[in-house]
Amino acid sequence: MSSASAQVSTVRWLKRAAFAVLVVAVIYGLGALLESTAIEYVQRIVLLAGINVILAVGLNLINGTTGQFSIGHAGFMAVGAYAAAFFGTKLHPWLIGLLGAGACADALTFNLALCIGALFAGAAGLVVGIPTLRLRGDYLAVVTLGFGEIIRIVFNNARALGAATGYSGDDPAGLPAYTNFFWVYLWATLLVTGLAHLTFSQTGRSLTAIREDEIAAEAMAIPTTRLKVLAFTVSAATAGVAGGLFAHMQSGIRPEDFKFEKSIDMVVMIIVGGLGSISGAVVGGIFVAVTLEVMRDLSQYRLVLYALLLIIIMLVRPQGLFGARELPSVLRRLRGPRTKESS
Amino acid sequence: MTEFIQQVINGLSLGSIYALIALGYTMVYGILRLINFAHGEVFMVGAYAGYYAASAFGIDAYERGGRAFPLVLAVAVLLLAMAAAAALGTTIELLAYRPVRKAPRLTPLITAIGVSLFLQNAGMLVFGPNPRRYPPILKEVPFEIGGVIVTNIKVTIFVVALALMTALRFFVLGTWTGRAMRAVSIHPDAARLMGIDVDRTIRACFAIGSALAAAGGILFGLDQIMINPLMGVLTGLKAFVAAVLGGIGSIPGAVLGGVLIGLAEQLTAGYLSPDYRDAITFVILILVLMLKPEGLLGVVKQEKV
Amino acid sequence: MSLLALERVNKRFGGLRALGDVSFVLESGQIFGLIGPNGAGKTTLFNVVTGVYRPDTGRVVFDGEDISGLRPAAVAARGIARTFQNIRLFRSLTVEENVMVAGHHMQQASLIGAVFRTQSHAKDELALRTRAHELLQIMGLSAFAGDVAGSLPYGSQRRLEIARALMLKPKLILLDEPAAGMNSQEADELKRQIRFLRDELKLSVLLVEHNMSVVMGVCDRIHVVDHGETIAEGTPEEVRRHPRVLAAYLGKESGESGRPARSSEA
Structure with missing residues (x-):
């Protein structure tokens, strides 16, 4: 490699670092603004929306891009939530001993806990994915549902983690409320960017090829099984991060927070936005958070309407808001109806 | 040994209920390739229909007076519940599934999940979220055979389920509509060309499957005493697993699968831990799909290249 | 031989x-x-x-x-590359992407490289794209490179299958x-x-x-x-x-x- 191209590379990385600093600053600023102006109810919706975005974009990788339909992702979210809560609780005193009590130890504990949550959820995804991803279509859907339920039943019986009453750490006040705007949206930004990069790469194209025609993909030497397991694992790990964020939003987590309905919520998010579209998943995640919270006033009618909404979407616009397209291409179409698309 | 036989008897009666529900899953899957997630809720509504029918026939008065509910009325309750469920099943098919019949397979699947959620929550609204005690349509009479306690209810469940399944078998093999069902499940387009009214055949499938589920619902109420609007979720899933275990699309398979799941569940609860009685079903499901995805009595299908 | x-x-x-x-x-x-x-x-x-x-x-x-x-x-x-009697293209991908997808063996960069958009990833993409365009040229499909594969006429879809197969080297x-x-x-x-x-x-x-x-x-x-x-x-x-x-x-x-x-x- 010549020194000229090494220089180009350095400039590139410097530019990126500057951009990253800018993004972090913007998220921090928005977070401060929100926390100083908005009422708690709105803050909660905003946090849930961010967590939903992470869930939706992660699920979209396997359900949308790869076309392998999982309806049991609440299980992986649960694994991430429990792992993050448990290891966060155990790591915190140790990190305080190392760094002294304060924001620094808290932030480090939290982010390490999230990474551990992702790791455990990803491992669970790997274990579930290897045997099941040979199955196709609706069978796979039902098996993921089964695994999701098994995971919940295991937590329901795990006495070390509080069994059915749930886990709330060692402190009687419950889990620390680490989750705030800054961390949720920083993680959301990182994960959405990372998953978008993955999707628009050779690997992402191969995943789409598997969705479109698995037999042809095999004939093109694409390692279909390995890629499916990879997508499933990454998707499960992403749900794990969301689980960790979710756990530290409240004082404790219970197995019933991760019931089948939660998996369906995730499916609704990616369906609303359009299966296979990252922009769609982002919009769908926000949509579900806002809809469910706003409809809370309707109390017992809420879930009836929500179910009805899902049915109507499937009957009227099964491809969702965006179809499989991304936002830029949708905007381009809106501007000039006959312009050519490019990737 | 007697305890084992006791568990087997309980498992058989529970399994017959699963088998009745599994038939609906397998018939609809066989004909539409759709996992009808709402079928568990049809089962639930069937149980409630029986509950209200029995109330309308004045079962409270009989119970207060210490008299047994007349058998004629009990049969009427069963038939009314079956009719109500058939009406519900065909309505779901007409409003929710027919419009998406030609869509990619995930669209009807998600629609079915939506219908299922809708019925669960509508059930909470209409029937109330609290569990209800099922009226004693049949007065429980326990008797003992060689140290094993059997009740007339367990025997009735087994007999009613067996009778309905035998009737279904004769219907599918012996009648014109039954033949049409088999034809449509093999090749819908060819069946249409041969003059079979495909829409009507699919409707018949939903009607029969739903009626059987309602019968299962009443038997479930008799057996388990309590019913609630979410009872269809887990029971429905177990019945679906039964259908997959037997080989989805296969009617004898659904019966076999139902009985095996019922047995597995009772034996797990009895000998392992009651905490895992629900998990065992999913373990079985996963094992079946990994080892023999076509099920015990199913047929292997390979995609053409 | x-x-x-x-x-x-x-x-x-x-x-x-x-x-x-x-x-x-x-x-x-x-x-x-x-x-x-x-x-x-x-x-x-x-x-x-x-x-x-x-x-x-x-x-x-x-x-x-x-x-x-x-x-x-x-x-x-x-x-050994093949085409299919009943055309099996990746219909929602573009013509160009259909060909690129078969270039798995040309990839140098790791998955991490793709996620972080490293230079070696960019080089991979360029190489794939260049090779794909050569093959589309050979099969007379250059004009359709950006079109969705499913929208091509029948004969062109057959030729695209050949171009995709050639990408395997x-x-x-x-x-x-x-x-x-x-x-x-x-x-x-x-x-x-x-x-x-x-x-x-x-x-x-x-x-x-x-x-x-x-x-x-x-x-x-x-x-x-x-x-x-x-x-x-x-x-x-x-x-x-x-x-x-x-x-x-x-x-x-x-x-x-x-x-x-x-x-x-x-």
């Missing part, structure tokens, strides 16, 4: 014998035709060679290695009825393109085709099967006159009356 050899390959489906003791040798640099009436076992043979089916008995030897029973992806990775390419649905002008263009594969890209070709003008026009050697069995093999001239071939195509009574039927089956 022998590139692909089938040694007494048998394949049964239940009671039906789809292939019975089929053997042949395809020399490197040959365009090798495989013909026979419908249901003769040609597609089964393709599927055995490409790993979709495992032969019941017999061996498939490619480039000196026994590949019978390998998974399709493993067979493809060893240098195969030694041998299997074409399953590439001329189906093409008009005679398109078929002539296809003949030129198949010869180009052999002459310029130094590929060997195994061709299943019903269009006799294409088969007789491009093949160096032709193997004829009927009811799963070999009935003749030779040059186009020899096969054309072979009595059993004539019988298979025209019925038992046919004498020596000229060319096989189906000279331009669509």
Whole structure:
């Protein structure tokens, strides 16, 4: 490699670092603004929306891009939530001993806990994915549902983690409320960017090829099984991060927070936005958070309407808001109806 | 040994209920390739229909007076519940599934999940979220055979389920509509060309499957005493697993699968831990799909290249 | 030098014998035709060679290695590419992406590289894109590079399948009825393109085709099967006159009356 191209590379990385600093600053600023102006109810919706975005974009990788339909992702979210809560609780005193009590130890504990949550959820995804991803279509859907339920039943019986009453750490006040705007949206930004990069790469194209025609993909030497397991694992790990964020939003987590309905919520998010579209998943995640919270006033009618909404979407616009397209291409179409698309 | 036989008897009666529900899953899957997630809720509504029918026939008065509910009325309750469920099943098919019949397979699947959620929550609204005690349509009479306690209810469940399944078998093999069902499940387009009214055949499938589920619902109420609007979720899933275990699309398979799941569940609860009685079903499901995805009595299908 | 050899390959489906003791040798640099009436076992043979089916008995030897029973992806990775009789494109991807996707072997950067958009990832993408465009050029599809594959006309979809197969850098390419649905002008263009594969890209070709003008026009050697069995093999001239071939195509009574039927089956 010549020194000229090494220089180009350095400039590139410097530019990126500057951009990253800018993004972090913007998220921090928005977070401060929100926390100083908005009422708690709105803050909660905003946090849930961010967590939903992470869930939706992660699920979209396997359900949308790869076309392998999982309806049991609440299980992986649960694994991430429990792992993050448990290891966060155990790591915190140790990190305080190392760094002294304060924001620094808290932030480090939290982010390490999230990474551990992702790791455990990803491992669970790997274990579930290897045997099941040979199955196709609706069978796979039902098996993921089964695994999701098994995971919940295991937590329901795990006495070390509080069994059915749930886990709330060692402190009687419950889990620390680490989750705030800054961390949720920083993680959301990182994960959405990372998953978008993955999707628009050779690997992402191969995943789409598997969705479109698995037999042809095999004939093109694409390692279909390995890629499916990879997508499933990454998707499960992403749900794990969301689980960790979710756990530290409240004082404790219970197995019933991760019931089948939660998996369906995730499916609704990616369906609303359009299966296979990252922009769609982002919009769908926000949509579900806002809809469910706003409809809370309707109390017992809420879930009836929500179910009805899902049915109507499937009957009227099964491809969702965006179809499989991304936002830029949708905007381009809106501007000039006959312009050519490019990737 | 007697305890084992006791568990087997309980498992058989529970399994017959699963088998009745599994038939609906397998018939609809066989004909539409759709996992009808709402079928568990049809089962639930069937149980409630029986509950209200029995109330309308004045079962409270009989119970207060210490008299047994007349058998004629009990049969009427069963038939009314079956009719109500058939009406519900065909309505779901007409409003929710027919419009998406030609869509990619995930669209009807998600629609079915939506219908299922809708019925669960509508059930909470209409029937109330609290569990209800099922009226004693049949007065429980326990008797003992060689140290094993059997009740007339367990025997009735087994007999009613067996009778309905035998009737279904004769219907599918012996009648014109039954033949049409088999034809449509093999090749819908060819069946249409041969003059079979495909829409009507699919409707018949939903009607029969739903009626059987309602019968299962009443038997479930008799057996388990309590019913609630979410009872269809887990029971429905177990019945679906039964259908997959037997080989989805296969009617004898659904019966076999139902009985095996019922047995597995009772034996797990009895000998392992009651905490895992629900998990065992999913373990079985996963094992079946990994080892023999076509099920015990199913047929292997390979995609053409 | 022998590139692909089938040694007494048998394949049964239940009671039906789809292939019975089929053997042949395809020399490197040959365009090798495989013909026979419908249901003769040609597609089964393709599927055995490409790993979709495992032969019941017999061996498939490619480039000196026994590949019978390998998974399709493993067979493809060893240098056998194919097209499909009932077109199997990745319909929602663009024409360009359809070709790029088969370039798995050209990737240097890791997954992490893709996520962080490193320079080696950018280089990979550029190499893939460049190669894909070369192949689209060869198959006359450059103008459609940005279009969604499912929107192409039938004949172009068939050519796109060939371009995608070439992206694998195969030694041998299997074409399953590439001329189906093409008009005679398109078929002539296809003949030129198949010869180009052999002459310029130094590929060997195994061709299943019903269009006799294409088969007789491009093949160096032709193997004829009927009811799963070999009935003749030779040059186009020899096969054309072979009595059993004539019988298979025209019925038992046919004498020596000229060319096989189906000279331009669509």
